[in-house]
Amino acid sequence: MALISTADPTAAGRERASLTQGRRFNGLPLIGPSVTVLLIWMIVPLAMTLWFSLQRYNLLDPTVTGFAGLDNYSYLVTDPDFWVSLGNTLILVGSVLVITVVGGTLLAVLFDQPFPGQGLARLFAVAPFFVMPTVAALIWKNLMMHPIYGVLGAVSRAFGLPAVDWFAQYPMASVVLIVSWEWLPFALLILLTAVQSLDRDQLEAARMDGAGPLAQFFHIVLPHLSRAISVVVMIETIFLLAIFAEIYVTTSGGPGNATTNLAFLIYARALLQYDVGGASAGGMVAIVLANVVAFFLVRTIARRLEV
Structure with missing residues (x-):
């Protein structure tokens, strides 16, 4: 490593970049499941609320359905x-x-x-x-x-x-x-x-x-x-x-x-x-x-x- 750094700074930079990318890649599988669960936890209720807000949906009259727009x-x-x-x-x-x-x-x-x-x-x-x-x-x-x-x-x-x-x-x-x-x-x-x-x-x-x-x-x-x-x-x-x-x-x-x-x-x-x-x-x-x-x-x- 020392020989590469002394002789060729570009090669040393490439090696450091590859090590950094390796660390990022190794961390992604660990945080990926939590981030996915968090996104689903937030996005699904929000998307359902937005969807129902654009629908005609009254529990007293189930026959009234369809897209209500705004x-x-x-x-x-x-x-x-x-x-x-x-x-x-x-x-x-x-x-x-x-x-x-x-x-x-x-x-x-x-x-x-x-x-x-x-x-x-x-x-x-x-x-x-x-x-x-x-x-x-x-x-x-x-x-x-x-x-x-x-x-x-x-x-x-x-x-x-x-x-x-x-x-x-x-x-x-x-x-x-x-x-x-x-x-x-x-x-x-x-x-x-x-x-x-x-x-x-x-x-x-x-x-x-x-x-x-x-x-x-x-x-x-x-x-x-x-x-x-x-x-x-x-x-x-x-x-x-x-x-x-x-x-x-x-x-x-x-x-x-x-x-x-x-x-x-x-x-x-x-x-x-x-x-x-x-x-x-x-x-x-x-x-x-x-x-x-x-x-x-x-x-x-x-x-x-x-x-």
Whole structure:
């Protein structure tokens, strides 16, 4: 090998290229099956959803069949419920993001300070993230927000105030509260890790220069957390677009369509109205929406990482 490299660099380059190609060829049979399974896992459901969205397929009337073209999409975008559900989806996602990012940032700064019982407090703060969505919705519906048996109702009566039927009077706010309670620990975990990676010498230097706690937070801590906040926003947004269990257990999309988001609208079309074609069209719209949002969020985070 040494003789070939010294005498003929071209021959050495050819030999290195052949070795590299050999390594690539040897790795391909190992990753090929996993990549194939992954592609089938993703492409087959997507292709079936696209196919059904172009068909007339209603389970209540099996005689109505055939190619529908874009009729399902046309009916979907002209349906007022679709725009209401899209608005509810944006309200739900935006409200939960504001609550979890602001609350997670403040809690991360708080839990970074030493105090008695710090470890136990962190454990209790993170625990809601490990509660299943259905269980969390049942806890809030029956144990916390129930006007007669709930904790909030008992507190209201203790102060001489009438109990509030939260899911009837403030349905969207109730769903936002439940989902925020579930996702706040996630934001806290990410942001607390970022706060702990902050250089303490920088904070000490700012303190010696006379910077107060607020100045340190806005000029040092918050800029340091910008990348972590971007990651929290991206991950939460992708999952919050598909919120379903909390709505199904608590309000079933009501009263009326006050809490019907895009995911629940697709469920109602498919399993309550038996319109498989219309539900598939809604599913394709949801897929496009999620991918557009993910694309812009990933680009934003990539720019922040390059800085």
